[in-house]
Amino acid sequence: MQKKWLIYGAYGYTGELIAREAKKRGWNPVLAGRNPEMLNHLAKELDMEARVFPVGPNMAENLSDIALVLHCAGPFQKTSAPMIKACLEAGADYMDITGEISVFEHSFAQDAKAKEAGITICSGVGFDVIPTDCTALKLKELLPDATTLSLGFDSDSGISPGTYKTMIEGMGSGSAERQNGQLIPVSIGSQRRSIDFGRGMRSAMGIPWGDVSTAFHTTGIQNIATWIPMKKSRIAGARLLNPAGSILALPFIQKRLKKWISLRVKGPDETRRAGAPAYIWGEARNEAGVIKTVRIKTANVYDLTVYGALESVSRLLEGEFPKGSYTPAMLFGSGLIEELPGSGKFEEETIYPE
Incomplete structure (x- = not known):
């Protein structure tokens, strides 16, 4: 049985594509975001749990039972750092689909904290990068x-x-x-x-x-x-x-x-x-x-982002990988794309x- 994981920004264009493909595969992620109307509509259609909360200082309490967060709500240079902080506090692995240089640099800067918290941080699990x-x-x-x-x-x-x-x-x-x-x-x-x-x-x-x-x-x-x-x-x-x-x-x-x-x-x-x-x-x-x-x-x-994100989530949930900050290729090898x-x-x- 797959560990409990969460898609934040699930009703955005790419987040929704990922959520719908997860449903096709028989997966059951928690859908999350700050807009209750849009989130609850999608969660009801896909028969998935919904959690409404904004990006902010108290997010960790919403992640207490979550093994991994797939963060899909940009602009990531504003939303990624607080979500990573929440994952560090909650002990949840973190992934996102960013392509923003500043976000990658921040993710790598959290390497020591991630190791101490026992989590894996991997930004860029979509077409970027x-x-x-x-x-x-x-x-x-x-x-x-x-x-x-x-x-x-x-x-x-x-x-x-x-x-x-x-x-x-x-x-x-x-x-x-x-x-x-x-x-x-x-x-x-x-x-x-x-x-x-x-x-x-x-x-x-x-x-x-x-x-x-x-x-x-x-x-x-x-x-x-x-x-x-x-x-x-x-x-x-x-x-x-x-x-x-x-x-x-x-x-x-x-x-x-x-x-x-x-x-x-x-x-x-x-x-x-x-x-x-x-x-x-x-x-x-x-x-x-x-x-x-x-x-x-x-x-x-966009389809590659869906495939890449879900493959990365699946591998991290089901396998044993080092703790700290990594790129997709560092974790999964050059053959991942093939x-x-x-x-x-x-x-x-x-x-x-x-």
């Missing part, structure tokens, strides 16, 4: 002396309201990369190159993806950048946004943008998700000039210096 984290570890296995790592993805998946709001939260903060082991801010649009993510060479732009945090902890590689395909004209446009960053970050601008998202943005439906696989790419280089490249095709970003529905196998390529 399972595919790229597994790709990073695969490259480290193929090229153990790698000094530089590049990771990226290409997908035509739509975007959910929650993800859109997280992007709004990040406006004005620019991009980031890892240089000599340190996180370094980088102007949006300043990182440019051409990449074949898996369906032909395309111009690409650096983005502040979570792997500049997670891949460092997974592999120990000191220099890391993360990429998505982007038309050259749009990269140029992104560079023009840099001076406007401080304006876009103003609270009243943020509030108006988020309100517009709530009214106008809907997540992609099942048909769109089914027709939009993701293409994952990674490249590692060593000081001798050897270049290792791997690619893998996966399910679309085992998820809709995923292919890693394809490898090596270029040697002339």
Whole structure:
């Protein structure tokens, strides 16, 4: 019998997808969130227990009988830290589906506390960052002396309201990369190159993806950048946004943008998700000039989040894993991504210096 676990933010776009898939599998998680009307409606439909409570200082009392929390309520840079604190107090394992660098850094900073509390913390058990984290570890296995790592993805998946709001939260903060082991801010649009993510060479732009945090902890590689395909004209446009960053970050601008998202943005439906696989790419280089490249095709970003989150929850509930703070690949290995529905196998390529 599966241990008792909880989905917080269960009525959000991705949280609901996870809850419905759990029901299909015969699982019975507790559904939780702060909106009683939305939560109770979903819990009644799925015949699951509902717990209404906000993110705040007294959450631990709601987790006293919970073995694991899957946190799906963003923006995670605001909600993750108090939920991790509650899990530490309650002795519940913690997982989330974030892709936010600051959240990953906070999660790793809780390593000693997690070990003392006897829990496992693992942020990023969705599309952010399972595919790229597994790709990073695969490259480290193929090229153990790698000094530089590049990771990226290409997908035509739509975007959910929650993800859109997280992007709004990040406006004005620019991009980031890892240089000599340190996180370094980088102007949006300043990182440019051409990449074949898996369906032909395309111009690409650096983005502040979570792997500049997670891949460092997974592999120990000191220099890391993360990429998505982007038309050259749009990269140029992104560079023009840099001076406007401080304006876009103003609270009243943020509030108006988020309100517009709530009214106008809907997540992609099942048909769109089914027709939009993701293409994952990674490249590692060593000081001798050897270049290792791997690619893998996966399910679309939202279905992969569902599959990845539930697989991670199942493994952690049923197995014996170390206590402390970890990435998905650190806990479950580079092969995790190949085992998820809709995923292919890693394809490898090596270029040697002339």
